Amino acid sequence: MFPQTRLSRLRSNNIIRAMVREHQVNTCDLIQPVFVHHRDGTRQEIASMPGQYQLDVAYAAEWSVRLYEDGIRSILLFGIPSVKDETGSDSWDDDKGIIQRALRAIRQAVPEMLIITDVCFCEYTSHGHCGIMVERNGQMVLDHDATCKNLVRQAVSHVHAGADMIAPSGMIDGMIAVIRNGLDQTGFNHIPIMSYAVKYASAFYGPFRDAAEGAPKYGDRRTHQMDPANSDEALREASEDINQGADMIMVKPALAYMDIIRRVKDRFGIPTAAYHVSGEYAMIKAAAERGWLDEKAVTLEILTSLKRAGADMIITYHAADAAKWIPEG
Ligand code: PBG
Numbered sequence: 575m576f577p578q579t580r581l582s583r584l585r586s587n588n589i590i591r592a593m594v595r596e597h598q599v600n601t602c603d604l605i606q607p608v609f610v611h612h613r614d615g616t617r618q619e620i621a622s623m624p625g626q627y628q629l630d631v632a633y634a635a636e637w638s639v640r641l642y643e644d645g646i647r648s649i650l651l652f653g654i655p656s657v658k659d660e661t662g663s664d665s666w667d668d669d670k671g672i673i674q675r676a677l678r679a680i681r682q683a684v685p686e687m688l689i690i691t692d693v694c695f696c697e698y699t700s701h702g703h704c705g706i707m708v709e710r711n712g713q714m715v716l717d718h719d720a721t722c723k724n725l726v727r728q729a730v731s732h733v734h735a736g737a738d739m740i741a742p743s744g745m746i747d748g749m750i751a752v753i754r755n756g757l758d759q760t761g762f763n764h765i766p767i768m769s770y771a772v773k774y775a776s777a778f779y780g781p782f783r784d785a786a787e788g789a790p791k792y793g794d795r796r797t798h799q800m801d802p803a804n805s806d807e808a809l810r811e812a813s814e815d816i817n818q819g820a821d822m823i824m825v826k827p828a829l830a831y832m833d834i835i836r837r838v839k840d841r842f843g844i845p846t847a848a849y850h851v852s853g854e855y856a857m858i859k860a861a862a863e864r865g866w867l868d869e870k871a872v873t874l875e876i877l878t879s880l881k882r883a884g885a886d887m888i889i890t891y892h893a894a895d896a897a898k899w900i901p902e903g
Contacts, residue, residue, distance in 0.1 A: 662698030726756035778853030839884030
């Protein structure tokens with residue numbers, strides 16, 4: 575007790591503070607999302623995400639080399655196809671698919687990079703939904719079982735083209751079991767799955783839908799993504815995906831859901847990822863542009879806080895910048 579105890583003694587200088595620091599962010603914890611499009615010879619900044627771009631395959635490969643040089647060891651690929659259809663068939667086109675082309679180019683440019691692919695359909699379908707839609711009682715809804723069959727095609731095609739890890743993001747019931755089984759049967763039992771197991775129906779995805787051009791043309795995703803009001807249900811979702819064979823679990827978004835990260839980590843002790851999403855990035859960028867926040871300081875504070883909350887790795891649009899800032903301490 576005070577006055578014998580004075581907690582400030584261990585905060586008196588940089589060396590002591592570093593010595594007693596409980597959590598820190600390393601570049602190997604950070605995963606940079608990369609958006610790739612078919613418009614060859616072009617790159618386009620995403621209006622609502624300053625500093626983030628839709629890149630053609632060649633630019634994506636070039637940027638990957640620079641990311642690797644800066645210490646980033648892992649990227650998460652999103653594809654924007656030139657033609658969208660009812661089923662999202664570009665996503666499993668072994669030859670011309672945008673992700674498959676990007677995988678081959680990035681692999682060649684920087685063989686050591688760990689390349690994760692987002693496996694979903696919303697970027698690839700004409701209606702912007704995450705799978706096959708069917709009519710039920712006069713309403714269009716997702717057909718989870720039919721979607722699962724196509725998810726296997728997409729995942730296997732990605733791995734054929736060079737993906738190191740698969741990240742299914744659709745919150746489709748049963749998706750992990752079928753993808754695991756599909757990979758195992760095609761000789762890919764060594765490929766890990768990072769499941770977007772606990773993904774909320776969040777307004778924080780707004781800017782992403784511009785970036786990936788995957789906004790739903792009608793309706794929303796609340797019939798399959800989680801209700802932000804729920805917490806116990808997050809544990810049921812995580813438990814399901816772990817039982818189905820997920821190697822890693824993701825909680826998404828990050829900042830408003832730190833309690834969920836902590837609960838999932840404490841309950842399951844499985845490698846847990848936080849996805850610091852597009853809207854969270856946009857808020858920081860907007861405030862920093864106006865001089866209202868110190869971008870570097872708040873970014874490092876948030877990333878450190880996500881580690882403290884229990885995240886082992888963080889998917890973040892700040893990864894490229896943070897990699898440059900981290901060595902400065
Ligand atoms: C679905 C997907 C989404 C995000 C990642 N994967 C969008 C959605 O579910 O509507 C959002 C990522 C972000 O906001 O940064 N393929």
